[in-house]
Amino acid sequence: MIRQPSDVPRGRALAEAAARVIPGGVNSATRYIGEPYAFASASGAYLTDLDGNDYLDYHAAFGAILLGHNVESVNRAIRDAVGGLDLSGLGVTELEVALAERICSIIPSAESMIATVSGSEATAQAIRLARAATGRRKIIKFQGGFHGWHDPVARNVISTPELAYGLDPLSAGILPEALEATLIAEFNDLGSVKALLGEHDGEVAGIILEPIPHNVGALLPTDEFVQGLRELCTATGTVLIFDEVITGFRHALGGYQQLCGVTPDLTTFGKGMANGYPVGGLAGRRDLMEHFNGRGGDVLLAGTFNGNPLGCVAALATLDHLAEHPDFYTRTRDFGDQLRAGLTRVVGDLGLPAHAAGFGGVFNLYFTPERPTGYRELLDNDHQAYVDFHRAMINRGVLMLPLSLKRNHVSGAHTQADIDQTLEAAESALTELAK
Ligand code: PLP
Numbered sequence: 456m457i458r459q460p461s462d463v464p465r466g467r468a469l470a471e472a473a474a475r476v477i478p479g480g481v482n483s484a485t486r487y488i489g490e491p492y493a494f495a496s497a498s499g500a501y502l503t504d505l506d507g508n509d510y511l512d513y514h515a516a517f518g519a520i521l522l523g524h525n526v527e528s529v530n531r532a533i534r535d536a537v538g539g540l541d542l543s544g545l546g547v548t549e550l551e552v553a554l555a556e557r558i559c560s561i562i563p564s565a566e567s568m569i570a571t572v573s574g575s576e577a578t579a580q581a582i583r584l585a586r587a588a589t590g591r592r593k594i595i596k597f598q599g600g601f602h603g604w605h606d607p608v609a610r611n612v613i614s615t616p617e618l619a620y621g622l623d624p625l626s627a628g629i630l631p632e633a634l635e636a637t638l639i640a641e642f643n644d645l646g647s648v649k650a651l652l653g654e655h656d657g658e659v660a661g662i663i664l665e666p667i668p669h670n671v672g673a674l675l676p677t678d679e680f681v682q683g684l685r686e687l688c689t690a691t692g693t694v695l696i697f698d699e700v701i702t703g704f705r706h707a708l709g710g711y712q713q714l715c716g717v718t719p720d721l722t723t724f725g726k727g728m729a730n731g732y733p734v735g736g737l738a739g740r741r742d743l744m745e746h747f748n749g750r751g752g753d754v755l756l757a758g759t760f761n762g763n764p765l766g767c768v769a770a771l772a773t774l775d776h777l778a779e780h781p782d783f784y785t786r787t788r789d790f791g792d793q794l795r796a797g798l799t800r801v802v803g804d805l806g807l808p809a810h811a812a813g814f815g816g817v818f819n820l821y822f823t824p825e826r827p828t829g830y831r832e833l834l835d836n837d838h839q840a841y842v843d844f845h846r847a848m849i850n851r852g853v854l855m856l857p858l859s860l861k862r863n864h865v866s867g868a869h870t871q872a873d874i875d876q877t878l879e880a881a882e883s884a885l886t887e888l889a890k
Contacts, residue, residue: 465505466493485517488857497524499868502854510854511873513863517856518669518701518817521727522776522783523868529730532772533765540764550767557774558738561708564697564718565738569747570762574700574725575603577735578663580747580756581721582607585661585694587754588743593655595662595693597642598830599860601670602663602698602723606633612670642674643829645683652691661694661721662687666711669701669862671833672819673812681717688720694743700725700735705864706815707784708777730776732769733760776867783867787816790865790874794818797878805889809840816865819856820844836860840888847884853877 470491473480481487493505500523502512512524522529540548555568571577582594594607602608609625624634638655640647642664652659662684668674688695697719702711704727712718721739728734738744747756760766777783795818798811802820810826812819821827822837822844841859848855853876855863865874 462508463491463493463504463506466491469493469505485858499523499525500866500870500873508852510849510852511869511877513853513855513865513877514857515864515866516731517726518705518862518864519726519731520864520866521705522730522773523866524731526730526773526776526867528776529732529769529772532768533732536764536768542760542763544759548762548764548767550764550771551762554736554762554767554770557771558724558736561774561778562703562710562722562738563712564720564722564740566741567744568736568738569744569756570766571725571735571737571758572733572760572763572766573603574698574723574735575605576758577700577723577725577737578602578608578696578698579605580737580754581696581698581723581739582661582663584721584737584743584746584754585696587746588694589660589692591658591660593636593638593658594660595638595640595648595651597664597668598639599642599671599674599833600663600665600668600698602665602700606630607637608663610634610637611639641830642668643677643680645680645687648684648687652687652693659691659693661696663696663698665698665701666715666717667702667706667814667817669817671830671860672821672827672862673814673817674827674829674833675814676715678715681715685717685719694721695719696721696723698723701727701817701862704728704774704777705787705817708774708781728773729766729769730773732766734766734770780867784815787865787867787869790869790871791816791818793874794865794877797874798881801878801882801885805885807885807889808837809885813862817862818865819860819862822859833860843888844884847887848880851880851884853880 470480479487494502495505496503502510558568559565598611601612606629609629612625638651640651699710699722703724707713723737725735746752746754791813795811795813798820802809808824810821812821822840823835825832827833836859838859845855845857
């Protein structure tokens, strides 16, 4: 079935109403892609729009939907919690302790944990903590890495090559001092990190990275790179921060750090941690985390909604579900492998300059002449080809991320039939594009 834009009259009307009262008509910039999207309900692997069209969902709310939409055990936990303690604002709840205990038991780097409401808050706190603990000003992030919307990480984020330099920093209104204190290295290039540490000797507080930079698809880290970062940080007293907002719980219960065997000093979480409910977290070495201790620590931890009961129950139910269904990991990896293999076959048959990539249940299609292994090759990505592919897939009822170089997510709800349907749609879409 090939859809036409006229199939969404109610979505179009709502988008027009939104534009009158919400700047740009959306509450987060990347939700606007020039099309009137308005979703009304969700179930399992599917989203349904206001006009009643169903979409097989690999966007998964940028990866926040980990298990699938409306998972019964998470919904039940939320329903059971409503009517109990809504929010107190004093002391601590059993739920907060249970969540911190759980994180400390499953995440290798976690000796204690703070709960936030979003991933951006977690990464902002991690950077502030690294500065406080070391007494140093600068941080290193990697070209293309995205860690949220706050000032120190608003540099060198790319979602398309056109934006790589055109929209850098990500926003107006940021003090130049905040940006200048952020140094940019290249992923998988230990030499670029060593050079910065040498040039700014004794000034670098922390290094923050997505261990797999899923914000540029899926560049896979080499073992030497992650191990080398660990060694460099240990040798120079620099705080190593793994931003596992996407990779955490998605690739392994213990995060990517469990898979690569490198233990960072601090780890940030968000997105899939509570399967669509707003929860983030920062965990790490006890001596570092003690800076947040209100009795004697020097870093302010504040947030009215931090550790709120609904977020905690959603996170605990999500982590319970993952612990009780270890096949989540084998299944999503198998489906991811099938999608990568199927896409590789189709682009090969059609002779398209494209490369299926990804890790576990995360997959994407780079429209590059060579398979990217680092940031430089990403700049050759044919943005328009991806956008056309994305459009052609939506017309076939498959929703992927609209941004080239990002990624798509297999959730716990996708079935073999969904994967088969996706590959059929991709073959038809790419054949159309190859003409
Ligand atoms: N870190 C990474 C790796 C992300 O991908 C994101 C969001 O996309 C964030 C941090 C920020 O999380 P949030 O949008 O919950 O503030």
